[in-house]
Amino acid sequence: MHKAPRGTFDILPQEYAYWKYVEEKATSLCQLYGYQPLSTPIFEDAQLFTKTVAGGTDIVDKEMYIFEDKSGQELALRAEVTAPVCRAYIEHGLFNLVQPVKLYYIGPAFRYERPQSGRYRQHHQFGFEALGEADPTLDAEVIEMTQQFFYSLGLSQFSIQLNSIGCKLCRPGYLEVLRQYYSSYTDRLCADCKTRLVKNPLRLLDCKNASCQEIAKTAPKITDYLCHECQLHFQSVQKYLGAMNIPFQLNHRLVRGLDYYTRTVFEVEPRAKGGQSALGGGGRYDNLIEELGGKPTPAVGFAAGLERIILNLKQHKIDIPALPKPDAFIAHLGEEAKIEVMKIASELRKTGISVITATGDKSLKGQMRQANSSGIAYALILGEQEISKRNVMLRDMRSGEQKTIPLAEIASRLLNEVKQP
Ligand code: HAM
Numbered sequence: 001m002h003k004a005p006r007g008t009f010d011i012l013p014q015e016y017a018y019w020k021y022v023e024e025k026a027t028s029l030c031q032l033y034g035y036q037p038l039s040t041p042i043f044e045d046a047q048l049f050t051k052t053v054a055g056g057t058d059i060v061d062k063e064m065y066i067f068e069d070k071s072g073q074e075l076a077l078r079a080e081v082t083a084p085v086c087r088a089y090i091e092h093g094l095f096n097l098v099q100p101v102k103l104y105y106i107g108p109a110f111r112y113e114r115p116q117s118g119r120y121r122q123h124h125q126f127g128f129e130a131l132g133e134a135d136p137t138l139d140a141e142v143i144e145m146t147q148q149f150f151y152s153l154g155l156s157q158f159s160i161q162l163n164s165i166g167c168k169l170c171r172p173g174y175l176e177v178l179r180q181y182y183s184s185y186t187d188r189l190c191a192d193c194k195t196r197l198v199k200n201p202l203r204l205l206d207c208k209n210a211s212c213q214e215i216a217k218t219a220p221k222i223t224d225y226l227c228h229e230c231q232l233h234f235q236s237v238q239k240y241l242g243a244m245n246i247p248f249q250l251n252h253r254l255v256r257g258l259d260y261y262t263r264t265v266f267e268v269e270p271r272a273k274g275g276q277s278a279l280g281g282g283g284r285y286d287n288l289i290e291e292l293g294g295k296p297t298p299a300v301g302f303a304a305g306l307e308r309i310i311l312n313l314k315q316h317k318i319d320i321p322a323l324p325k326p327d328a329f330i331a332h333l334g335e336e337a338k339i340e341v342m343k344i345a346s347e348l349r350k351t352g353i354s355v356i357t358a359t360g361d362k363s364l365k366g367q368m369r370q371a372n373s374s375g376i377a378y379a380l381i382l383g384e385q386e387i388s389k390r391n392v393m394l395r396d397m398r399s400g401e402q403k404t405i406p407l408a409e410i411a412s413r414l415l416n417e418v419k420q421p
Pocket of ligand 1: 079080081082111113118119120121122123124125127128129257258278279280281282283284300301302303304305306307308
């Protein structure tokens with residue numbers, strides 16, 4: 001028996017209403033803020049991630065799906081979409097357009113993580129990126145857009161955590177201070193943090209281990225070590241957020257799991273903590289495009305995981321519009337009627353009425369049971385008698401009311417009843 005690989009799942013029809021709902025909210029949000037859609041391949045040259053998303057992060061060190069294709073080229077399933085968007089921005093000369101270029105995407109990403117509720121090996125991200133502008137209004141707009149996205153879904157039980165992690169100029173000084181602070185606690189650090197202390201000290205701050213969290217509580221704050229420009233930028237972001245009445249919590253231990261961030265970082269934390277963590281996260285990445293071979297280009301963006309959003313929609317019992325059902329079901333009695341049904345169904349579909357027909361040789365009762373379980377509002381029943389009189393029986397499945405109508409009028413009657421009930 002084959003099963004979906006561990007950490008992946010099928011999206012069955014009854015689940016699809018959630019996916020459609022989230023995708024529609026995402027698309028109309030992007031329309032509202034002037035973002036355009038972009039799709040990138042699900043696999044890329046492995047170095048796009050290993051070189052720039054940077055070593056020392058768990059994602060690159062432990063979680064990437066890397067493989068060689070038949071020509072020996074090293075490829076990786078994308079672990080996230082920001083680096084591919086930047087690659088596309090450079091490759092297609094989007095820097096020649098008026099800046100910022102605003103793009104969004106919805107699609108799968110792959111991380112070899114330990115599966116649990118809200119954590120999968122294939123997950124789906126909705127993300128948006130504004131490339132080519134350093135203005136802090138854009139950081140604030142991206143955060144506002146994030147807030148509005150969750151509100152539009154009907155989710156309000158979250159907080160926006162905000163921090164600045166400085167730039168190439170000021171961060172090294174802070175990392176030195178952080179290393180010194182942690183060096184007196186090495187015996188109390190978990191194994192991962194001992195490595196982080198050498199390879200990626202910033203990640204010491206968000207270790208989930210209880211003993212490491214205690215040490216992080218009194219660690220020096222990065223915001224006390226920002227250079228003047230980074231400080232001004234961070235103050236401006238907060239000023240714009242304040243002006244737009246967007247609540248946020250300053251969190252000096254927020255550092256994010258990818259290494260390309262500069263200055264603003266933020267995360268959306270659900271209020272009720274379950275097995276899952278952030279609903280989404282983002283920030284500024286002013287060096288990434290240059291590191292990928294482009295000109296120095298500031299950028300900022302955000303991405304959220306669709307699976308975690310859907311878990312939250314279910315947790316909060318948010319009403320989701322059902323997927324549309326077919327308009328009508330056509331039942332038949334006898335072989336001659338079956339041929340007629342095929343013709344009628346074909347004609348009705350051409351007028352835009354969605355139809356399913358009974359197949360096989362179920363009894364009329366069995367066919368009606370099928371119509372009922374499909375949740376269809378109207379059934380057409382065609383027997384020998386109806387054919388000879390060029391009539392059809394129209395049954396309202398909710399009231400059970402039946403009437404006989406001429407075959408030639410079905411399309412107009414259904415259009416009237418179904419499309420404008
Ligand atoms: P990230 O925080 O690594 O950021 O992922 C974004 C979101 O994807 C997470 O907040 C979470 O909701 C979801 N996610 C991540 N991993 C998993 C998983 N294994 N299972 C289920 N959901 C998951 C990024 O990927 C950045 N590219 C975001 C960004 C865009 N920064 C700037 N622009």
